[in-house]
Amino acid sequence: LSDFYLALVHWPVYNKNRQVIASALTTVDLHDLSRLAATYELAGLYVVTPLEDQVAVAEMMIEHWCRGWGARYIPTRAEALSLVRLVDSLNDARADVARNQGLPPLLVGTSAVGAPDRVAFSEMGAYERSDRPVMIVLGTAWGLADEVFEQCDLTLEPIRGPGNYNHLSVRTAAGIILDRLLGPRQI
Ligand code: SAM
Numbered sequence: 001l002s003d004f005y006l007a008l009v010h011w012p013v014y015n016k017n018r019q020v021i022a023s024a025l026t027t028v029d030l031h032d033l034s035r036l037a038a039t040y041e042l043a044g045l046y047v048v049t050p051l052e053d054q055v056a057v058a059e060m061m062i063e064h065w066c067r068g069w070g071a072r073y074i075p076t077r078a079e080a081l082s083l084v085r086l087v088d089s090l091n092d093a094r095a096d097v098a099r100n101q102g103l104p105p106l107l108v109g110t111s112a113v114g115a116p117d118r119v120a121f122s123e124m125g126a127y128e129r130s131d132r133p134v135m136i137v138l139g140t141a142w143g144l145a146d147e148v149f150e151q152c153d154l155t156l157e158p159i160r161g162p163g164n165y166n167h168l169s170v171r172t173a174a175g176i177i178l179d180r181l182l183g184p185r186q187i
Pocket residue numbers: 110111112113137138139140141142143144157158159160166167168169170171173174
């Protein structure tokens with residue numbers, strides 16, 4: 001079975017006006033996604049940002065919860081946050097996995113917007129059973145910039161409910177995606 005990773009991308013992403021920006025980290029993203037990663041026994045959560053001050057925020061938070069007062073207050077949080085790896089770019093995340101695993105990960109883009117080339121969840125089984133690591137690439141702000149999708153090997157179909165609304169938070173989307181790919185088969 002493949003090792004799975006999450007990548008939370010803060011650059012390049014779009015803002016409201018579809019300009020490429022580097023979004024700020026949201027600490028709740030790091031808490032929620034690292035707990036999700038620990039729950040599904042992922043091999044790591046890569047947090048992608050080129051902004052030095054944002055890296056400092058994340059490092060201070062991780063220090064607090066992994067080695068500081070927080071680690072004593074909620075020990076289980078340290079276990080989750082120890083999965084976080086801070087990198088400058090998606091390329092750095094990809095190279096880090098290739099170094100650790102001997103194989104570069106399959107990069108799987110995600111988006112609320114559908115397109116003809118999207119891969120259905122039901123088609124992902126073959127990738128799960130391969131020996132190649134899989135990295136689910138998540139966006140922030142108003143979504144991943146086009147150049148990120150060009151870097152990905154495939155893009156998953158959007159999560160949809162019965163209605164037309166499907167603008168989920170990255171935390172909710174990641175939870176649904178992981179459970180669909182790695183959770184117990186419901187049907
Ligand atoms: N500030 C927002 C928040 O609260 O998270 C950021 C939204 S961010 C654009 C949403 C990200 O979550 C997308 O880049 C994508 O990775 C994922 N996402 C959101 N809705 C989705 C959907 N319906 N299907 C698949 N992925 C989705």
